[in-house]
Amino acid sequence: MKNCALDKNSMTILIADDHPLTLYGTQAFVTSLGYKVVHICTDGQEAFEWIVMHQPKMAILDISMPQMDGLEVLEKLHQRGISTRIILFTMHKEATIYKRAKNMGLSGYLLKEGSEDELKLCLETVAQGGKYMSKLILKEVNKHQTSESEELTFAEKKVLELIAQQKTSKQIGDLLFISEKTVEKHRSNIIQKLNLPKEKNILLHWAMKHFIDK
Amino acid sequence: MKNCALDKNSMTILIADDHPLTLYGTQAFVTSLGYKVVHICTDGQEAFEWIVMHQPKMAILDISMPQMDGLEVLEKLHQRGISTRIILFTMHKEATIYKRAKNMGLSGYLLKEGSEDELKLCLETVAQGGKYMSKLILKEVNKHQTSESEELTFAEKKVLELIAQQKTSKQIGDLLFISEKTVEKHRSNIIQKLNLPKEKNILLHWAMKHFIDK
């Protein structure tokens, strides 16, 4: 039954994490499971270049990394149509980040606070062509779905991104070539859709908590 | 020369980190150096209780942990006069956090992005009674010293903490039993001392970036 058994040794994996001890810990664990770790690195730029060049079967990427974050790596690989299966292994439990990644051909999303067993299961699933999203992040997404029932439109997301970068409505208007008043309208709509409490600066606060800022 | 050589096997160590793979990675590395890892756990509450009960020689604590964060553990141990030497091993590069910890008898501060060698050197130094603070965090502190030349007073710190919790000046006044106007004055003084740019909500923004909120 050779087609049933997983040939782990042919599953080449790249691991990228900017925390050396986590990196080595993950490498040791993944190797002990029988997979072939072909490259490790501590920054996103290197991870991206290595993946483009050597196209390993899978890659385990942290999100917070210097030069280029894991989401950017995923996005750029996705744009180039590279078939390396990407697993994000990160501490970011934000539903927003997960949702962004999900639309870019992501194969797995794990939280660092999760167990080793989860990583093992995830690797098996992804190696066989499946997708594995941590229950922890799905729970987080569900929590938000109740209040975030209505999805944000493209324009609203754009505005939210700029709010997270501390731009004022005026500045956002200039950047998007729309009136300040329109930006304010978008702000109100976002607050309504997200069902945020009536507080000053509530949007800035929310945006800062849910976006990775550069 | 027995008194020169370090008896690593008598150096009992507790390690706490809420990311299992980092925890096991650290444990494996520390053990490989010859130290005796007597307990590992993934939350601060357990770490605190174990340390109080068994008083190991050293403890390596992450800051972000469920139940009780590393800083709180350090603070409570310090208040009780427990002699376990604490090393914070964390991803928080904020100067403010380091400064808070420094005044609580801290023995070491390492960043997760630092190398294994750094952890090795730190353990040796602390085992011999010394203190080891990562160059990475000291650099961060220096960066802020230029702009943060004047230290914040106690009242200002208190206000800043509440700002990070999204309280308005009015709410802060009520909480601290002082006038809203006084709070506003503190805000202005903080902005001046930190040399922050003249922008709306700049304090909320700064406070959120530099404080761990609950």
Added chain:
DNA sequence: AAAAAAATAAGGGTTAACCCTTATTTTTTG
């Protein structure tokens, strides 16, 4: 082509954050 959804814009109002100045009281320190 009509209906629905999204984006655009404006007028008008409230509030909190920030700025500046002045001034009194309390605490710390030489």
Added chain:
DNA sequence: CAAAAAATAAGGGTTAACCCTTATTTTTTT
């Protein structure tokens, strides 16, 4: 005990964020 530093408070002003309403244009869907 003076002098310096910190905390307290108030008046008065500007601005950005948010709220509500109405309305036109553009895009998408049926």
